[in-house]
Amino acid sequence: MASMMQPQIILLKEGTDTSQGKAQLLSNINAVTAVGDVVRTTLGPRGMDKLIHDDKGSVTISNDGATIMKLLDIVHPAAKILVDIAKSQDSEVGDGTTTVVLLAAEFLKEAKPFVEDGVHSQNLIRSYRTASTLLDKCVESGAKVVLSRLAIGDLATQYFADRDIFCAGRVAEEDLNRVAAAAGGTIQTSVLGTCEIFEEKQVGGERFNIFSGCPSGRTATIVLRGGADQFIEEAERSLHDAIMIVRRAVKNSTVVPGGGAIDMEISKYLRQHSRTIAGKSQLFINSYAKALEVIPRQLCDNAGFDATDVLNKLRQKHAMQSGEGASYGVDINTGGIADSFANFVWEPAVVKINAINAATEAACLILSVDETVKNPKSESAQGDAAAGAMGRGRGGGGRGRGMRRR
Numbered sequence: 001m002a003s004m005m006q007p008q009i010i011l012l013k014e015g016t017d018t019s020q021g022k023a024q025l026l027s028n029i030n031a032v033t034a035v036g037d038v039v040r041t042t043l044g045p046r047g048m049d050k051l052i053h054d055d056k057g058s059v060t061i062s063n064d065g066a067t068i069m070k071l072l073d074i075v076h077p078a079a080k081i082l083v084d085i086a087k088s089q090d091s092e093v094g095d096g097t098t099t100v101v102l103l104a105a106e107f108l109k110e111a112k113p114f115v116e117d118g119v120h121s122q123n124l125i126r127s128y129r130t131a132s133t134l135l136d137k138c139v140e141s142g143a144k145v146v147l148s149r150l151a152i153g154d155l156a157t158q159y160f161a162d163r164d165i166f167c168a169g170r171v172a173e174e175d176l177n178r179v180a181a182a183a184g185g186t187i188q189t190s191v192l193g194t195c196e197i198f199e200e201k202q203v204g205g206e207r208f209n210i211f212s213g214c215p216s217g218r219t220a221t222i223v224l225r226g227g228a229d230q231f232i233e234e235a236e237r238s239l240h241d242a243i244m245i246v247r248r249a250v251k252n253s254t255v256v257p258g259g260g261a262i263d264m265e266i267s268k269y270l271r272q273h274s275r276t277i278a279g280k281s282q283l284f285i286n287s288y289a290k291a292l293e294v295i296p297r298q299l300c301d302n303a304g305f306d307a308t309d310v311l312n313k314l315r316q317k318h319a320m321q322s323g324e325g326a327s328y329g330v331d332i333n334t335g336g337i338a339d340s341f342a343n344f345v346w347e348p349a350v351v352k353i354n355a356i357n358a359a360t361e362a363a364c365l366i367l368s369v370d371e372t373v374k375n376p377k378s379e380s381a382q383g384d385a386a387a388g389a390m391g392r393g394r395g396g397g398g399r400g401r402g403m404r405r406r
């Protein structure tokens, strides 16, 4: 099922918002929240699709965060930052685009009451950045084994050892390939082998030359068929995501438990950490921790589960002293909770690390803007030129720094 929507989101007509300071900040947060609300229902295996049509009459049905963000004609300068982080997440890791948008929106939503109460955004930014830095270490706590064909230096060995990760360097390529194959990976080779069967086959309206039983062939062709172009395009995008995920998992064997498990675990870790901090930043880090819960909550909402109930159970599990509840996430089949690791709901750590860091940076960037200045010259210019007023706010450390006001 897909929900119909207009392609253009006019959050605020350009030029109408002349507010400054707190009012501007709140208006930017509202704009970003509106964009987050568009993609939130697409998260997870039970997520819904969006049907996007433009004035030229072309229709796209998609569940892919990056595709939706790209097609929405977002005119609000602050909200455009979310389009940029979705794009950069897509090109850097190929997945997690809905997650990154949702997280950035949630970080800001949690910051909103503080901004309303007159907390200076620089204080929030400082706490958010601290929380994000702590995460790298924690995200990797889900890792089990790291294998490398090259030698792993002393420093890296120590780094992994400190994080309780087993690592092995100089692993024979053959062994690595076997592991890759076991992980379901496809490895492209330039070597052509022989094949057992060559046949020409009619599939639908087209004829295909099929080589099968290739002993050294490691590539596969997937023929997608469907009733309408839109379905085929969306199937191709889904497959692309799936292949990218496998590729990531093969290249970078650090995985974390999915289904919101890693998000709950980091959230718990940050809450515990915040108790050791005096002053207001304790509250800010707590808000950041709470925002991370949006992932399991949205997974529940999209599947029609009672999110409050599931989240309570998850919090309890993750609070266990023994740490045995650390990989518990949403069980999409039963509406309860389950060990995501045991259920093979895994995500490459790099997808999560990238998403959390980019979302944090985007939130901090938006928090650091207290006025949007429009260049009158750009008024006549079309499209992208207008974005110049805002700077390109791609996610990632330190980008867009020129905009900070203090």
Ligand SMILES: Nc1ncnc2c1ncn2[C@@H]1O[C@H](COP(=O)(O)OP(=O)(O)OP(=O)(O)O)[C@@H](O)[C@H]1O
Binding pocket: 042, 043, 044, 045, 047, 063, 064, 065, 066, 094, 095, 096, 097, 098, 099, 100, 241, 257, 258, 259, 260, 295, 299, 329, 330, 331, 332, 345, 347
């Ligand atoms: N079988 C499952 N059970 C529970 N959670 C799952 C399952 N499969 C995927 N998930 C969770 O769904 C989320 C990913 O959803 P989705 O692929 O829709 O969004 P995304 O990866 O952030 O964005 P996109 O794929 O659009 O780029 C992750 O949090 C993942 O752990």
Ligand SMILES: [Mg+2]
Binding pocket: 095, 096, 097, 241
């Ligand atoms: Mg995905």
